[in-house]
Amino acid sequence: QVQLVESGGGSVQAGGSLKLSCAIVGTTYSTFCMAWFRQALGKDREGIAGIAPAGGSTYYADSVKGRFTISQDNAKRTVYLQVTSVKSEDTAMYYCAAKVGGCGGWYEYWFYRYWGQGTQVTVS
Numbered sequence: 339q340v341q342l343v344e345s346g347g348g349s350v351q352a353g354g355s356l357k358l359s360c361a362i363v364g365t366t367y368s369t370f371c372m373a374w375f376r377q378a379l380g381k382d383r384e385g386i387a388g389i390a391p392a393g394g395s396t397y398y399a400d401s402v403k404g405r406f407t408i409s410q411d412n413a414k415r416t417v418y419l420q421v422t423s424v425k426s427e428d429t430a431m432y433y434c435a436a437k438v439g440g441c442g443g444w445y446e447y448w449f450y451r452y453w454g455q456g457t458q459v460t461v462s
Contacts, residue, residue, distance in 0.1 A: 340365045340452045342434045347457030350424055354461075358419040360434030360454055371441035372417045373450065374408060376430035376459075383433070385445030387419060397444050401427075424461045431456040 346358040358374070373388040387408035388397040396408050407420040417434060435450035443449050 340436065342436060342452055342454035344432065344434050344454040344457040347432060347459045349460045349462060350421075352424060352426060352461055354424055355420070355422045356424070356459060358421065358432055358434075358457060358459075360417040360419075362415045362417070362436065369438060370436040370452075371439060371444055372408075372410065373435045373437075373441075373444050374406075374417075374419045375433045375435055375447055376428075377433070378427075378430040381430075383447045384430075385447065388441050388444030389417065390441045391439070395441070397441060399445065421459065424459075426461050428459060429461045431458050 341363040343361045346356060350356050369391050371388060371390060373385055375383050375385050377383040386399045386402045387406055389408045389410055405423045410417045433456045434454040436452040437450045
């Protein structure tokens with residue numbers, strides 16, 4: 339059974355930084371495309387960053403490109419999202435997601451089978 343456990347959210351001032359973590363439990367995850375999504379109050383879930391299996395190519399939404407960085411540590415079975423230069427519009431619940439295979443359509447939430455519980459990021 340695959341479980342994704344996020345951590346690292348919290349309150350941050352505009353212009354500040356956070357690092358979100360997503361621990362993958364219950365599987366050897368090198369065959370997964372991993373992604374971060376976010377959902378602000380009253381808005382649709384948005385794919386913001388993806389990383390191909392075994393730490394391959396990375397993908398970003400225009401809204402976060404140049405400010406957010408997705409990475410993974412295979413030894414720790416953890417995927418990270420470094421969040422920098424935050425803006426008020428970055429306030430949202432952030433979710434980690436995993437799907438088997440490649441990252442084609444990585445920003446489409448319905449492709450992902452596994453989801454974490456979410457971690458809140460609030461920019462003040």
